Amino acid sequence: MGNRSLLIDAASAELSEHGLDVSIARIAARAGVAKGTVFNHFSSKEELISAIFCDQLDTLAATGETLLEHTDPRAALLQFMSAGAELQANDRAFCEAAAATSRAHPAIRAASDRLAQVAEALTARARQAGVVRADVTGHDIVLLLNAPTRIAAPLAGARSDLWRRYLHLIFDALRPEAGHELPVAAPTNADFTTAATR
């Protein structure tokens, strides 16, 4: 096993436990290499984090693609959102990265687009089945994925399952019966592009 894999493994573990602020020194020590070696494989700390973050986005997108086979469109969408929120509940860095990471990085853009596409497919099925309000889009769902863990974050130490409460509260907001007209239009692909190039 090469040092690159050792670094990815060490970084995944440290990031998951301690969040994005974990030091390069700690990651290098856990991988059993010198600090400088990290920059032999990744041009910056951000690049190392991006590599791991992309893998996690791809895993979630794959989960979503599997759920497209599910016969119940409403259950499929709920399970997709549940999977996204749970990944973040179990991984501090994933939760922080989902909120903070810009889409400027090309690899993150690609993974993010793949995720947006599967989210839109799942949402479209649920919309057609009449179980989700007509004005909610796949982009909305992607942005909503990290809401439950962030809402519950201040109490994560005391109530580790609290994010499930807010996942279901938000899911209730998606029901057709819930719908007042929303005051601002859904985000578009162009919005993501603009935000990425700032």
Place this chain on the structure above:
Amino acid sequence: MGNRSLLIDAASAELSEHGLDVSIARIAARAGVAKGTVFNHFSSKEELISAIFCDQLDTLAATGETLLEHTDPRAALLQFMSAGAELQANDRAFCEAAAATSRAHPAIRAASDRLAQVAEALTARARQAGVVRADVTGHDIVLLLNAPTRIAAPLAGARSDLWRRYLHLIFDALRPEAGHELPVAAPTNADFTTAATR
């Protein structure tokens, strides 16, 4: 005007624009004092941030107390949540602090408790009027205050008003008609205490 006030003003402006990561050097320079002077008035960067964060929580609590006079309980709750979200949309550090700051600090605990009380009063009125589902509490509302800005954060550069979409989506989730039973109980005062002492 003393250096303490100059520092609070400079820090408020820098934090609002650049978020919690702004350097002490920048704040000191803006206030026109040496770096060391900051620690003459605040024992740490965190203490300085806490002082400002508390003021903002108190301002929001005062807004909530005024809204208790409002004749329409539903409009009062919406305006309270709207005010909380808007403060965070206009102040990067307030948004970050609302998500990240622990309630361990006594002054923050006090401001946070005052906010929770007015939130509970507003929620109770709306609940009794039958315009908010029975299982949502004041603590839920406090935790939900920073959700709209966080959900919209990745697109804040491209769509500065997008948070309003998610504020109204979340507000729709609070309607009695929306209510499926939630799988996890609302947070309690005890949960906040436990989380604070970790």
Place this chain on the structure above:
DNA sequence: ACCTGAACACCGTTCAAGT
């Protein structure tokens, strides 16, 4: 009592020297 700026321990990053 308050202010200053040099000093310290940390961080991410670079790079000359080794294999």
Place this chain on the structure above:
DNA sequence: ACCTGAACACCGTTCAAGT
């Protein structure tokens, strides 16, 4: 080609020296 550890510029914080 890859690894290392000293060096650098930054950060928050401390503190002896000044007023």
